[in-house]
Amino acid sequence: MDDFVSDTDSDYTSYWRDWFISSRGNEYFCEIDEDYLTDRFNLTGLNADVQYYQYALDLITDVFDVDCDDQLRDAVEKSARHLYGLVHARYIVTTRGLAKMLEKFKKSDFGKCPRVMCDSHPLLPMGQSDLPGNSPVKLYCARCEDIYNPKSSRHSVIDGAYFGTSFHNILFQVYPTMLPSKSLRRYEPRVFGFKVHAAAALARWQDEQREAMRERLKAAKVDVLFEEDEDDEEEGEPVSDEDEEMDVGEQGAALVAAK
Amino acid sequence: MSSSSQVTESWISSFCGLLGHEYFAEVTEDFIEDDFNLTGLASQVPMYKEALEMILDVEPEEDEEDEEEEEEDEEDDDVLGEERRGGYRRAGDRRHLRMASDVSVVESSAELLYGLIHQRFITSRQGIQHMAEKYELQHFGTCPRVHCNSCKVLPVGLNDSPGHETVKLFCPSCLDVYTPPNSRFQAVDGAFFGTTFGSLFFMTFTDLDIGGGRRSAAGAADALMAIQAANAEAKGRGSTSNANITSINGVAPHNLAPGLGVGNIYEPRIYGFRVSERARTGPRMKWLRMRPADITELDETRRFWEEREQGEKKPDDDDMTMVDVQRGGNPVDKRKKAVARSRRTNGSGIGGGSPMDTGSIGAG
Numbered sequence A: 001m002d003d004f005v006s007d008t009d010s011d012y013t014s015y016w017r018d019w020f021i022s023s024r025g026n027e028y029f030c031e032i033d034e035d036y037l038t039d040r041f042n043l044t045g046l047n048a049d050v051q052y053y054q055y056a057l058d059l060i061t062d063v064f065d066v067d068c069d070d071q072l073r074d075a076v077e078k079s080a081r082h083l084y085g086l087v088h089a090r091y092i093v094t095t096r097g098l099a100k101m102l103e104k105f106k107k108s109d110f111g112k113c114p115r116v117m118c119d120s121h122p123l124l125p126m127g128q129s130d131l132p133g134n135s136p137v138k139l140y141c142a143r144c145e146d147i148y149n150p151k152s153s154r155h156s157v158i159d160g161a162y163f164g165t166s167f168h169n170i171l172f173q174v175y176p177t178m179l180p181s182k183s184l185r186r187y188e189p190r191v192f193g194f195k196v197h198a199a200a201a202l203a204r205w206q207d208e209q210r211e212a213m214r215e216r217l218k219a220a221k222v223d224v225l226f227e228e229d230e231d232d233e234e235e236g237e238p239v240s241d242e243d244e245e246m247d248v249g250e251q252g253a254a255l256v257a258a259k
Numbered sequence B: 001m002s003s004s005s006q007v008t009e010s011w012i013s014s015f016c017g018l019l020g021h022e023y024f025a026e027v028t029e030d031f032i033e034d035d036f037n038l039t040g041l042a043s044q045v046p047m048y049k050e051a052l053e054m055i056l057d058v059e060p061e062e063d064e065e066d067e068e069e070e071e072e073d074e075e076d077d078d079v080l081g082e083e084r085r086g087g088y089r090r091a092g093d094r095r096h097l098r099m100a101s102d103v104s105v106v107e108s109s110a111e112l113l114y115g116l117i118h119q120r121f122i123t124s125r126q127g128i129q130h131m132a133e134k135y136e137l138q139h140f141g142t143c144p145r146v147h148c149n150s151c152k153v154l155p156v157g158l159n160d161s162p163g164h165e166t167v168k169l170f171c172p173s174c175l176d177v178y179t180p181p182n183s184r185f186q187a188v189d190g191a192f193f194g195t196t197f198g199s200l201f202f203m204t205f206t207d208l209d210i211g212g213g214r215r216s217a218a219g220a221a222d223a224l225m226a227i228q229a230a231n232a233e234a235k236g237r238g239s240t241s242n243a244n245i246t247s248i249n250g251v252a253p254h255n256l257a258p259g260l261g262v263g264n265i266y267e268p269r270i271y272g273f274r275v276s277e278r279a280r281t282g283p284r285m286k287w288l289r290m291r292p293a294d295i296t297e298l299d300e301t302r303r304f305w306e307e308r309e310q311g312e313k314k315p316d317d318d319d320m321t322m323v324d325v326q327r328g329g330n331p332v333d334k335r336k337k338a339v340a341r342s343r344r345t346n347g348s349g350i351g352g353g354s355p356m357d358t359g360s361i362g363a364g
């Protein structure tokens, strides 16, 4: 990767972790505490997954001082980054780690939801697998409860396992007040002002599913509240201007042709 | 970009070549010269006549071939969420620096006018074809949603009059809209693309395979899940089979929101265990990404008549869940309710007891 390797001889006493989390592309990582790293218990099982495990760990904890050639140095460096990622996945579900990631979340360090209706809600990094090498990091939006690809290619190469499948869900369990309100707002495809019938029919069906969920949860005595619930007391009153829908296909094509 | 040499580039192509203007198609001169296409625009654009002349490169009185200073200020701002609403028309201000104020007024009028013409052009037969070529070349990018498998998107507006919203991207695979990934597009008015284009495009090119690569490698497991779910559901419902349906509500089933439905909905888990819907932090938004495995469920007309027939004899359990049979009767009735309900959903939100709530839909 970057230039760390080159200025090794002078000062590799400078903190490796500082360098790591501040290098471009590593914005999603938080800094793992020294204490956590030096407690062997926390690293159980990782030695099997990481080449030059001991060297890598030494490098991360700034005690690596083996005189070695560039090739080995590179390999150790690479292993250190991998090891850091694997430990990171464990660290961020600890109390300290969660708190650090929460701060980053609040600052939108992980970006904002690209979905228009989510109003730039901050994202959290996540993996689709806990095993390394399966898929790159994704971003979770708690408002639409969906996952997105990072927009920068320097993030889309990070292994998702460095964040794992549980972290983002645990964060909201530990900090439930961070859960955003959910909204019913959605995009309605239209053509010349008319709702597109196929999309509208699907939306109605989805609404039925949602109402069914509400009933289920009501029966289970779980509160569900959508943002729009608060300012909607009058029930069933259809708003008067009839919204007509348009069918797709020949008709649409005909319209274009007519223009 | 190509702010290249002496060869006088037309105003239109230099406008479309500006950084941040990658989504624009080049409107043809014949389209602009047809007055019919400009109906009503004169009142919306200050210095309309001058603006139109500028767009068409018709030099007003003094015919000077002058120093074209086109400095490109390339600021590749990759800042994650930079807001820059008011900053709109900037692109224009930099083009010609000749007679300062007047020219820059005309210049920004020209951009506004071009944008409004563009909105109309891309819904014309010729323009939509242009956009189809850009779409094929992936000029508009892909959907950021993981389960859409990089489906190609289209630029759209959420409003047809300028000054409201910047351009967004419409994904046909999840039927949702997204903010463009690069902030340079946050200086482009959405009205220049308009609300109609996105949907009209997919109505026009019905043969496009929206899902594209989704049947390939990565999605294979998900696809399998979806197929299994569909089969299971089809069995459950008995008669109707999905296989031979070619169109539902005017859309080929494989093109109806292929990024939604079983296998394409994020399932929150903690240490491998699903987070229950009943948990306080449980999922609440899955409906937004659902799609019936048996697509005929979306054929409301057929469903209505089927249900009505049965309603007159004896209501079948399976159907009870889908419609309020007790009220049965009148066809208009149900349709109205559906419309009313969807409107409430979109506008002011939904009330407590919808007539559709029989509680057992999709439970389990």
Ligand SMILES: [Zn+2]
Binding pocket: A113, A114, A115, A118, A121, A141, A142, A143, A144, A145, A146
């Ligand atoms: Zn979101």
Ligand SMILES: [Zn+2]
Binding pocket: B143, B144, B145, B148, B151, B171, B172, B173, B174, B175, B176, B259
């Ligand atoms: Zn999508």
